[in-house]
């Protein structure tokens with residue numbers, strides 16, 4: 001047994017210290033980032049915010065709404081092959097949608113079927129498992145890279161620098177970072193495993209950038225300020241589940257209660273998800289996700305504006321004309337209280 005006594009931080013533990021700035025308006029901040037990748041020759045340009053590959057956020061209609069603003073979606077893995085073929089064939093800005101898959105043989109079979117029907121339609125994939133520390137996962141990423149040398153591969157999840165390096169060396173372009181921070185995640189409760197998300201982001205970004213790789217901070221952002229902090233911490237991409245949930249584009253059924261409209265939102269490892277896609281929770285495992293009912297939030301357009309407005313404003317507070325400059329202009333101050341909640345949680 002070993003104890004790491006260094007304090008590790010979450011978004012709530014810090015604020016970004018303002019700095020002198022020559023920017024006179026939030027409208028002059030450029031959030032579009034160009035990226036080149038470690039392995040793939042594909043070039044990316046967009047606002048590096050991605051809706052999570054959960055079945056109520058990684059939807060085709062979410063992709064359409066976010067794509068208009070150059071944001072991306074990691075599609076969930078439960079559509080039929082023919083639907084992906086149709087979607088990706090029509091997709092004009094390839095960087096706005098990731099095809100997601102796990103490491104099971106059914107996932108690979110479906111992906112091959114889609115690739116065969118639409119050979120050049122997919123440029124970005126997200127290889128996603130709960131636990132990115134297994135040998136099986138690393139060898140899957142490595143053989144996927146051999147089969148698809150020019151695919152942009154995002155792979156995860158991990159939370160430490162050593163495993164970030166290993167995945168990049170195995171063939172990932174972007175390592176997805178986050179174990180247990182999610183809004184409908186119960187991994188920490190069920191297993192006691194996890195890592196505070198701000199520190200995970202800082203440490204994995206540092207490891208990745210040293211090798212010329214990128215990271216995506218996945219999970220735990222509950223408001224636009226957290227997204228600014230994730231970028232400030234060194235994230236190249238930020239993935240959001242809960243913040244994009246509950247909108248018209250989320251799909252799923254709408255429930256009415258006392259005259260109010262609600263949408264269900266659940267973890268992909270929750271009982272709800274396993275009942276829906278795997279015929280229940282397997283005998284040897286427990287659910288590691290929960291189900292919540294969210295008040296219907298209408299079109300996602302308003303949420304997008306809040307997010308982009310918040311991040312642009314953060315950039316002006318530290319004098320970052322482009323999102324790219326945010327990290328090097330960020331000094332975090334540790335705080336004991338981040339928000340004034342005298343009139344309730346906001």
Ligand SMILES: NC(=O)C1=CN([C@@H]2O[C@H](COP(=O)(O)OP(=O)(O)OC[C@H]3O[C@@H](n4cnc5c(N)ncnc54)[C@H](OP(=O)(O)O)[C@@H]3O)[C@@H](O)[C@H]2O)C=CC1
Nearest residue numbers: 102103128129130131157178179180181185187268269288
């Ligand atoms: N970021 C996070 O903290 C987490 C994210 N999730 C999300 O939910 C999705 C579904 O997750 P889930 O159904 O739990 O698993 P995955 O779809 O991630 O499972 C992938 C493979 O990993 C194996 N595995 C070994 N150890 C573990 C472990 N500790 N947790 C999960 N799988 C393990 C599984 O085998 P076997 O089932 O036989 O053990 C399975 O073959 C994930 O793809 C991810 O998107 C889920 C949990 C945590």
Ligand SMILES: Nc1nc2c(ncn2[C@@H]2O[C@H](COP(=O)(O)O)[C@@H](O)[C@H]2O)c(=O)[nH]1
Nearest residue numbers: 052182183185219220241242267268269289
């Ligand atoms: N431990 C679990 N994590 C999950 C599950 N379903 C999704 N996720 C992860 O959460 C993020 C989104 O986080 P949020 O805070 O923005 O909502 C998602 O990308 C996954 O990595 C789950 O069932 N269990």
Ligand SMILES: [K+]
Nearest residue numbers: 128129157218
């Ligand atoms: K995930």
